[in-house]
Amino acid sequence: MQQLKPEQTPERGMWSSRFGFLMAAVGSAVGLGNLWKFPYLAGENGGGAFVLVYVGLVVILGFTLMLAELSIGRHTNSDAYGAYSKLKKGWGFVGGFGILAGFLILSYYSVVGGWVLKYIVASVTGVGADKGAYFTNFITSSVEPVIYHLIFMGLTAIIVIRGISGGIEKAVKIVMPALFIMLMVIVLRSVTLEGASEGLKYYLTPNFSEITLKVFIAALGQVFFSLSLGMGCMVTYGSYLSKQEDLEKDALLIPSLDSLVAIMAGFAILPAVFAFGFAPGEGPGLMFITLPAVFESMPLGTVFSLIFFILVFFAAISSSISLMEVTVAFGIDRLKWSRKVSVLVFTTVMFIIGIGASLSMGAWSDFLIPWIDGNSYGIFDFLDVVTSYYLLPLGGLLSAIFIGFVWGVPNAVKEIKTGGNFRTEKLWSVLIKYIVPILVFVILLSTTGLLDRIIG
Structure with a gap:
């Protein structure tokens, strides 16, 4: 029997099958962003023009960083912080950005997950005539959203506390195939509606005159955040892989399946x-306000509404599992806690922070936090801005720089080749060392407003 490395302990676990790992990794990438943000961004940014740019960037950015993070994780068999520390002393902070981002994201992500649970119930009981007022009244309440937030966090903790093969892998083997099946049902119903052809035309026909820098930046950001890059998820999941796993195939398949879900969501909604x-650019209202009205106008609308929000819950819980596992792995590897203690401690802290995020929609809406961009935000929006616009891009940029210039591309290539042939070695080497850092740097410039000043 192979001797366990220091971090490869029974508390950490391993994937028992490639299918289980792939479903978990896809589940990490597929989340609320795929099902409402992608259609919303496509609606705001020229439909087919946005889709075309998005797909191109998935090929360049998604594959490259996915393979980079999986190789770091498997080579070190460690959590995100420990992985970078092992490879180069003093560089653990790169993984630390990811762990912090995952921790903060789940603190407010679980609040939205609670909203989804509420709408599963509302699909059966009804939301009334004024869909906007129903949604607003619910999220501004001081009690009910917190209860659903607690339930969502509890379900996440129960799955993660059972470990890799016992909890996460068993859950995603059921959840992810069901997600694809449910999404296909909604797609088939949506595209056969009277008048749907205009939406299909808008979604599938790119207008090249609409491919602007704004569209490019929007698509770049969506690719980055949708694939769970820069938050330690893929480093952590990669740490549970065997040396026989073909990382190149995984890095191609995971972004492809994630993009398939996003594109299918566009077919389901637009x-x-x-x-x-x-209007296609309603943001969160596209799901919680507009779609209930759409379903209500459809034959068997209650059934389709119930299926859709169960689908959204599956996507949300699969992503929350990966976010939780990033912080739990840190507790196990760095703090030497048992899996149960690590889950319970982090779940409690996240839940408390999430209470503030939920109340910021209503009772605490006047409490604003100033930020470096000159704006002030409520707790929910503050957590979103700090993680999505700063921590994740910074983590991705530093990861690319780390492999390109610190650990070294030859070392990463050697790790990737242990599980199979590396057919895209030359292309990947150029992408990770030069192209990806430039693209991610553009994201940071755009989110801080510096890009507008430079080109303005």
Whole structure:
């Protein structure tokens, strides 16, 4: 039997099958962003023009960073912080950015997960005539959203506390195939609605005159955040892989499946929105306000609404599992806690922070936190801005720099080759060392407003 490395302990666990790992990794990438943010961004940024740019960037950015993070994780068999520390002393802070981002994201992500649970119930009981007022009244309440937030956090903790093969892997083997099946049902219903052809035309026909820097930046950001890059998820999941795993195939398949879900979500939502005369750029309202009205106007609307929000819950819980595992692995590897203690401690702290995020929609809406961009935010928005616009891009940029100039591309290539042939070695080497750092740096410039000043 192979001797366990220091970090490869029974508390950490390993994937028992490649299918289980792939479903977990895809589940980490597929989340609320795929199901409402992608269609919303496509609606705001020229439809087919946005989709075309998005797919191109998935090929360049998604594959490159996915393979980079998986190789670091498997080579070190460690959590995100420990992985970088092992490879180069003093560089653990790169993984630390990811752990902090995952921790903060789940603190407010679980609040939205609670909203989804509420709408599963509301799909059966009904939301009334005024969909906007129903949603607003719910999220501004001081009690009910917190209860659903607690339930969502509890479900996440129960799955993660059972470990890799006993909890996460068993859950995603059921959740992810069901997600694809449910999404296909919604797609088939949406594209057959009367008037859906206008939405399909808008979604599938790129207008090249609309491919602007704004569209490029929007697509770049969506690729980065949708694939769970820069937050330690893929480093952590990669640390549970065997040396026989073909990392190159995984890094191609995971972004492909994630993008498939996002594009299918566009087929599920945009044709229906156009068919019923709603605006495609409604943001979160596209899901919680517009779609209930769409379903209500459809035959068997209650059934389709229930299926859709169960689908959204599956996507949300699969992502929350990966976010929780990043922090739990840190507790196990760095703090030497048992899995149970690590889950309970982090779940409690996240839940408390999430209470503040939930109350910032209502009772605490006047409490604002100033930020370096000159704006002030409520707790929910503050957590979103800090993680999405700063920590994740910074983590991705530092990861690319780390492999390109610190650990070294030859070392990463050697690790990747242990599990199979590396057919894209030359291309990947150029992408990770030069192209990806430039692209991610553009994201940081755009989010801080410096890009507008430079080109303005």
